[in-house]
Amino acid sequence: MAITRRHLFQAGGAGLFAAPSAFGAFEQYLQPASRSAADVRKLVTCCGFCTPACGMQVTVQDGVATFVEGLPGDAHGAGHLCGKGTSSANFFYDPDRLKYPMKRTNPRRGLDDDPGFVRISWTEALDTIAEKFGGYIKNHGAESLLFLSRNSPDLLTRLINALGIVNRVDHNDICFTADQAVRKYTTGGKTWCEDFENARYIVLFGWDLVAKNKIPAVKGILAARQKGVKVIHFSTNQTATSRMASEYIPVRPGSDPAIALAMINVMLTENLFDQDFVTKYTNFHQYESEIRSHFAPYTPEWASPLCDVPADVIRRIGQEFGRARGMAPAYKKTLTANYTNATQMSHAQVILQILGGTIDREGGNYFARTHSVPGVDTVYPRPANPPKTGRRIDGRDKLFFVNDVDQGIFATLADGMLRRYPGMIKGAFINAYDVKGFPQPLRMVEALKTVEFIVTYDFLPSDTVMLSDIVLPSSHQFESNDIITRNFNAKYPQSVVRQAVAAPYFEARGTGNLVIELGKRLCPDYFKTPDGAWISGSTLLNEKTKRAGLGETFAEFRAKGIVESPAPFVPRTNFTAPNAGGKCQIYVPQFKDKGFEPLPHWHLKREQPSAAYPYYFVTYIPGTHRRNTTQNCSILHEMMPTNQVTIHPATAARHGIREGDPVRISSRVGAIELPARLSRTVREDVVLVPHGFGHRSRSLGNAANKGARDGDLIPDLTPEEMLALMDFGGSGAIMDAVVNIGRA
Amino acid sequence: MPDSSPSLLALTLAGQALLQSDPNRIAVPSGADGPLAGQIRLAQAAPDAVTQEYTRLFLNPAGVECHLWQSVHAAEPRLFGPAHHSALEWFRRFGAEPQQSNEPADHLGLLLLFYARLIEEGVPGDVTGAYFNDHIAWAAEFTSKLRQQARHPLYLALAREIQSILASGGTQAM
Numbered sequence: 001m002a003i004t005r006r007h008l009f010q011a012g013g014a015g016l017f018a019a020p021s022a023f024g025a026f027e028q029y030l031q032p033a034s035r036s037a038a039d040v041r042k043l044v045t046c047c048g049f050c051t052p053a054c055g056m057q058v059t060v061q062d063g064v065a066t067f068v069e070g071l072p073g074d075a076h077g078a079g080h081l082c083g084k085g086t087s088s089a090n091f092f093y094d095p096d097r098l099k100y101p102m103k104r105t106n107p108r109r110g111l112d113d114d115p116g117f118v119r120i121s122w123t124e125a126l127d128t129i130a131e132k133f134g135g136y137i138k139n140h141g142a143e144s145l146l147f148l149s150r151n152s153p154d155l156l157t158r159l160i161n162a163l164g165i166v167n168r169v170d171h172n173d174i175c176f177t178a179d180q181a182v183r184k185y186t187t188g189g190k191t192w193c194e195d196f197e198n199a200r201y202i203v204l205f206g207w208d209l210v211a212k213n214k215i216p217a218v219k220g221i222l223a224a225r226q227k228g229v230k231v232i233h234f235s236t237n238q239t240a241t242s243r244m245a246s247e248y249i250p251v252r253p254g255s256d257p258a259i260a261l262a263m264i265n266v267m268l269t270e271n272l273f274d275q276d277f278v279t280k281y282t283n284f285h286q287y288e289s290e291i292r293s294h295f296a297p298y299t300p301e302w303a304s305p306l307c308d309v310p311a312d313v314i315r316r317i318g319q320e321f322g323r324a325r326g327m328a329p330a331y332k333k334t335l336t337a338n339y340t341n342a343t344q345m346s347h348a349q350v351i352l353q354i355l356g357g358t359i360d361r362e363g364g365n366y367f368a369r370t371h372s373v374p375g376v377d378t379v380y381p382r383p384a385n386p387p388k389t390g391r392r393i394d395g396r397d398k399l400f401f402v403n404d405v406d407q408g409i410f411a412t413l414a415d416g417m418l419r420r421y422p423g424m425i426k427g428a429f430i431n432a433y434d435v436k437g438f439p440q441p442l443r444m445v446e447a448l449k450t451v452e453f454i455v456t457y458d459f460l461p462s463d464t465v466m467l468s469d470i471v472l473p474s475s476h477q478f479e480s481n482d483i484i485t486r487n488f489n490a491k492y493p494q495s496v497v498r499q500a501v502a503a504p505y506f507e508a509r510g511t512g513n514l515v516i517e518l519g520k521r522l523c524p525d526y527f528k529t530p531d532g533a534w535i536s537g538s539t540l541l542n543e544k545t546k547r548a549g550l551g552e553t554f555a556e557f558r559a560k561g562i563v564e565s566p567a568p569f570v571p572r573t574n575f576t577a578p579n580a581g582g583k584c585q586i587y588v589p590q591f592k593d594k595g596f597e598p599l600p601h602w603h604l605k606r607e608q609p610s611a612a613y614p615y616y617f618v619t620y621i622p623g624t625h626r627r628n629t630t631q632n633c634s635i636l637h638e639m640m641p642t643n644q645v646t647i648h649p650a651t652a653a654r655h656g657i658r659e660g661d662p663v664r665i666s667s668r669v670g671a672i673e674l675p676a677r678l679s680r681t682v683r684e685d686v687v688l689v690p691h692g693f694g695h696r697s698r699s700l701g702n703a704a705n706k707g708a709r710d711g712d713l714i715p716d717l718t719p720e721e722m723l724a725l726m727d728f729g730g731s732g733a734i735m736d737a738v739v740n741i742g743r744a
Numbered sequence: 745m746p747d748s749s750p751s752l753l754a755l756t757l758a759g760q761a762l763l764q765s766d767p768n769r770i771a772v773p774s775g776a777d778g779p780l781a782g783q784i785r786l787a788q789a790a791p792d793a794v795t796q797e798y799t800r801l802f803l804n805p806a807g808v809e810c811h812l813w814q815s816v817h818a819a820e821p822r823l824f825g826p827a828h829h830s831a832l833e834w835f836r837r838f839g840a841e842p843q844q845s846n847e848p849a850d851h852l853g854l855l856l857l858f859y860a861r862l863i864e865e866g867v868p869g870d871v872t873g874a875y876f877n878d879h880i881a882w883a884a885e886f887t888s889k890l891r892q893q894a895r896h897p898l899y900l901a902l903a904r905e906i907q908s909i910l911a912s913g914g915t916q917a918m
């Protein structure tokens with residue numbers, strides 16, 4: 001209804017504040033308005049769902065994001081966003097998001113136990129955490145604290161190092177640790193930028209980059225296809241990427257290394273490799289004899305029965321790849337990174353790229369060119385860190401190359417907490433990790449039950465929150481300020497602003513603020529500037545902006561939105577693999593020095609089909625969702641509310657299973673039940689289940705109890721098993737299960 | 745004030761009880777009677793039970809029983825949805841805005857306090873009726889859930905009070 005001046009006049013001229021209200025409550029909660037109409041503006045920021053950080057334009061009304069769209073002209077998203085990015089506002093305004101710090105009052109800890117949360121102030125929460133964590137360090141040593149968190153932002157790393165924390169564990173073993181460990185010693189680092197647009201031939205192993213909605217990658221693949229470039233997709237199941245490829249070639253799960261080894265064999269045998277690149281920039285000639293003899297047995301005929309791809313097809317693709325100087329990008333979350341032979345596969349893939357001469361070259365994979373944004377340790381030098389002493393709960397110390405790249409291992413953590421070092425972990429800080437992300441999540445729940453004091457910092461009430469003693473509400477990307485240096489599609493430096501389009505709602509706080517407040521209480525000397533003042537997040541960001549040359553202040557950078565520094569692409573001629581004389585390493589002597597294989601060998605994945613478990617179990621992250629974090633978002637939930645099990649119709653018929661029937665899927669460690677989806681897009685020996693569903697937290701209004709956890713079927717690992725399987729890059733091996741099925 | 749309007753006291757007490765988890769921070773005028781006023785006074789002697797019940801009902805990370813914000817009761821539940829913007833618009837047209845800018849404006853407690861003030865200031869019935877339809881009538885669903893879920897007598901009394909507000913306000917809005 002339209003409100004007229006007459007109404008306002010009748011309301012008292014000066015509005016509702018002209019005279020005191022009858023009981024005084026009105027003035028306690030409402031105040032005179034600071035504006036008479038809505039403030040509407042459009043602000044530039046970037047998406048936080050995945051690493052490409054596509055540019056966003058957000059319409060903001062009175063500090064509330066009301067509409068999200070792609071940023072026109074942005075080199076990454078090209079004005080487009082995927083479904084997840086477009087749904088950001090719905091994700092942000094999820095009614096179930098955590099709003100205030102809470103503490104548990106019920107000492108009984110389980111997924112089905114009501115924690116009896118009561119609201120507390122941030123001050124009480126921080127004081128309690130500092131007291132508990134400080135006490136554990138004093139009485140049990142720093143090894144008694146577990147930080148389940150990635151090593152960013154840099155302020156968090158400063159806190160972890162200042163406390164001497166030895167047990168920082170992250171999820172990267174189930175994403176890319178093996179690849180990272182291999183790349184460090186072959187090319188010198190991650191080459192995760194793909195120049196698809198200029199590629200001459202593209203071979204993809206598993207990675208469903210189209211469904212994952214990595215817009216820069218999808219644009220590149222499309223551009224290549226439009227130019228007539230051949231795209232080969234080897235995969236256990238037909239995906240969106242398969243449909244965009246020139247050839248989709250179904251393979252036996254876990255057999256990708258056999259294909260890669262055979263392609264290398266063809267390229268070496270027929271001398272179809274980039275002689276110039278290999279001679280100038282690799283150690284090929286130093287170890288040529290070992291290399292040639294090593295790969296000689298890995299013929300296409302040898303590989304064919306292992307991978308179910310005809311030998312002539314492998315040979316043809318090896319020849320085409322070699323002649324074209326193709327690219328075979330490895331990518332985190334590719335299927336190939338998730339078997340126990342992932343280290344071998346990553347090494348083989350790098351060798352394909354080296355032989356193709358496409359490491360840091362046009363039409364290949366290249367190192368990201370980024371602005372140099374200094375970390376907090378550069379801006380504010382710190383005192384010396386205490387030595388990190390103590391036992392490593394995930395057994396990472398047994399895996400030199402994982403230790404070397406400072407990644408944790410999810411797959412071995414529960415075993416460490418329950419078997420190797422029971423009771424060692426007294427306190428845990430969990431930074432937005434859900435137990436669902438672990439293999440055998442219920443074992444992880446049991447492991448967490450052994451911890452005396454758990455703090456979870458998260459956005460939504462995950463299953464982990466239900467196990468926690470203190471819950472802290474985190475902010476969302478729409479409430480955060482940061483500089484995002486792009487490491488996708490980065491032939492020249494591009495930095496995009498992440499700005500707080502909205503003020504933090506309720507009592508959510510950003511990581512920087514949380515860390516500084518904990519630092520003040522636990523290790524104050526590390527959180528002061530040289531002049532003795534406390535480090536402030538905003539001052540730090542201003543200083544980083546200035547030193548990176550992005551603006552005099554963060555506000556100036558924010559006004560620009562994106563800073564690009566176009567420069568010609570100059571291929572690298574000096575590579576940074578350790579002690580490799582500036583060359584890429586095909587043969588890695590450091591692997592040999594540590595007792596491992598200097599060249600990739602064929603290893604079967606850990607588990608093979610048997611009479612009891614005759615099917616390969618394959619899991620994947622559907623493009624609709626971001627791992628296990630977005631199932632509660634209303635739009636994404638509507639698009640994909642639950643998971644199903646995909647089975648080939650012939651397999652289903654053998655078990656009397658029809659479309660939609662409930663199916664019991666069992667492995668040696670657990671069982672789940674899901675409705676059947678019959679499709680010829682999977683092999684007859686594959687059972688396919690998407691990851692991210694099966695939330696138990698009943699506070700997730702949309703996602704609670706929808707679907708089932710894939711992880712319940714996936715056996716976790718021990719460091720000893722990893723070593724025995726030559727998985728020295730520490731893959732979480734989440735594709736390694738075998739299962740049986742039956743009508744439930 | 746029209747005869748059919750809910751009482752200012754009922755609106756004010758209900759609004760505060762929804763905004764405050766600590767009963768000692770709810771101002772109960774001396775001489776105020778009625779079940780809700782009585783329950784608040786009783787609860788002031790044992791506030792912890794109310795604070796815990798408030799958290800369980802309205803804020804619990806382990807499962808909110810009754811969401812306090814109108815936008816969450818919309819067809820597509822969310823915080824800061826259209827009802828938040830509409831409430832802000834109503835507030836602003838009468839020169840007001842919430843003290844807490846970091847929380848949604850369509851909190852039922854705020855909406856009831858504003859409704860009380862409109863009635864107190866003698867804003868015409870067609871306007872208060874329109875406001876009632878826009879921002880109070882939805883609370884029927886909330887009240888129903890509250891009656892089902894509340895374990896503390898204060899919140900059972902609160903549910904009854906809001907139900908009676910809805911009944912009288914609904915008559916007025918017609």
